[in-house]
Amino acid sequence: MKKILSVENLKAYYDVKVFGIERTVKAVDNISFEVYEDEILGLAGESGCGKSTLIKVLYGILKPPLYVKSGKVLYHLNQPVDILAMDIEDKKEKLYWKVVSYIPQGSMNVLNPLLRIKKQFTNILKVHHKEKAKGDLEEMVVEHIKNLGLPREVLNSYPHQLSGGMRQRVTIALATVLTPRIIFADEPTTALDVVVQRGVLQLLKDLQKMYRNTIIMVTHDIAVHAELTDRLAVMYAGKMVELSSTREIFKNPLHPYTKFLINSVPQIGEKTIKNSAPGSPPSLANPPTGCRFHPRCPLAMRVCSEKEPPFKEILPEHFVACFRVGGDEKDD
Numbered sequence: 161m162k163k164i165l166s167v168e169n170l171k172a173y174y175d176v177k178v179f180g181i182e183r184t185v186k187a188v189d190n191i192s193f194e195v196y197e198d199e200i201l202g203l204a205g206e207s208g209c210g211k212s213t214l215i216k217v218l219y220g221i222l223k224p225p226l227y228v229k230s231g232k233v234l235y236h237l238n239q240p241v242d243i244l245a246m247d248i249e250d251k252k253e254k255l256y257w258k259v260v261s262y263i264p265q266g267s268m269n270v271l272n273p274l275l276r277i278k279k280q281f282t283n284i285l286k287v288h289h290k291e292k293a294k295g296d297l298e299e300m301v302v303e304h305i306k307n308l309g310l311p312r313e314v315l316n317s318y319p320h321q322l323s324g325g326m327r328q329r330v331t332i333a334l335a336t337v338l339t340p341r342i343i344f345a346d347e348p349t350t351a352l353d354v355v356v357q358r359g360v361l362q363l364l365k366d367l368q369k370m371y372r373n374t375i376i377m378v379t380h381d382i383a384v385h386a387e388l389t390d391r392l393a394v395m396y397a398g399k400m401v402e403l404s405s406t407r408e409i410f411k412n413p414l415h416p417y418t419k420f421l422i423n424s425v426p427q428i429g430e431k432t433i434k435n436s437a438p439g440s441p442p443s444l445a446n447p448p449t450g451c452r453f454h455p456r457c458p459l460a461m462r463v464c465s466e467k468e469p470p471f472k473e474i475l476p477e478h479f480v481a482c483f484r485v486g487g488d489e490k491d492d
């Protein structure tokens with residue numbers, strides 16, 4: 161497996177003022193992991209655990225009050241590219257759309273309501289294919305739309321004339337028209353009803369197969385991860401607590417928080433009530449000491465409130481941050 165992206169000791173914080181008091185929200189707090197070529201990596205975790213912040217930083221969108229406190233994000237292209245060291249114009253010219261693209265929550269954040277869909281495609285294409293005539297660009301768009309199985313008529317529509325599901329498909333088509341090697345997708349199906357959701361997920365799956373690129377997808381919906389992703393990273397309160405293949409995580413979840421998360425998916429025909437994690441997630445402005453999950457963890461030991469568990473490879477390609485599975489610490 162060849163890596164396409166690496167994240168080293170990344171800390172991304174928001175400085176905010178609440179009732180006149182300055183606070184630092186540690187939304188991403190010392191996270192390290194690698195992403196491979198030709199995979200769909202899922203980011204899972206409760207609302208507010210830092211998933212969106214993480215992918216915004218990986219894509220290089222850093223708008224105040226968000227900033228990177230420390231750490232590195234490298235894209236492994238022909239040579240390593242330090243995305244955090246590039247200015248916005250450089251990113252627009254060299255990376256965005258053709259190397260990496262971003263599907264944010266809500267398609268209307270991407271689509272211009274005043275332009276027909278065709279125009280939105282050709283606007284992107286003409287920046288990167290300056291040599292091509294208008295007719296050739298339009299042909300490229302039609303071909304791409306056809307490859308993704310979308311009806312050609314969408315090209316003559318304005319965004320508001322399309323259904324939510326179709327708009328989201330168009331957003332995905334737009335994000336892939338220059339066949340980028342990395343795509344970040346933030347809750348791409350959350351606002352859609354279940355049937356439409358299936359179609360959009362299938363589209364993402366199909367295009368990943370077609371282009372063999374990397375998709376990093378955020379959703380709090382663990383059932384979507386089960387269906388779509390190859391590997392799964394579980395976040396809790398600004399930390400990554402577990403990472404492995406999705407199959408392994410569902411078969412053998414090791415972190416107590418992951419067990420709750422997996423257990424929250426209802427099985428067909430099941431009659432028992434599911435236990436979700438007791439309590440509620442902590443404030444990221446004042447997180448618990450040691451393991452951030454320890455106040456909610458049924459297996460917590462004294463060490464869990466005193467020391468932070470390292471994120472370790474416990475089994476091949478299976479990383480966990482938990483003293484219970486590390487083997488080094490004993491109950492007391």
Ligand SMILES: Nc1ncnc2c1ncn2[C@@H]1O[C@H](COP(=O)(O)OP(=O)(O)OP(=O)(O)O)[C@@H](O)[C@H]1O
Pocket residue numbers: 174176185187205206207208209210211212213214225380444
């Ligand atoms: N613009 C902002 N200013 C201050 N704090 C923010 C801002 N955006 C997010 N946060 C805080 O950062 C933390 C992580 O938020 P983030 O949106 O990354 O989580 P998430 O896991 O993606 O949640 P969701 O699924 O609800 O979007 C939260 O505590 C959130 O309140």
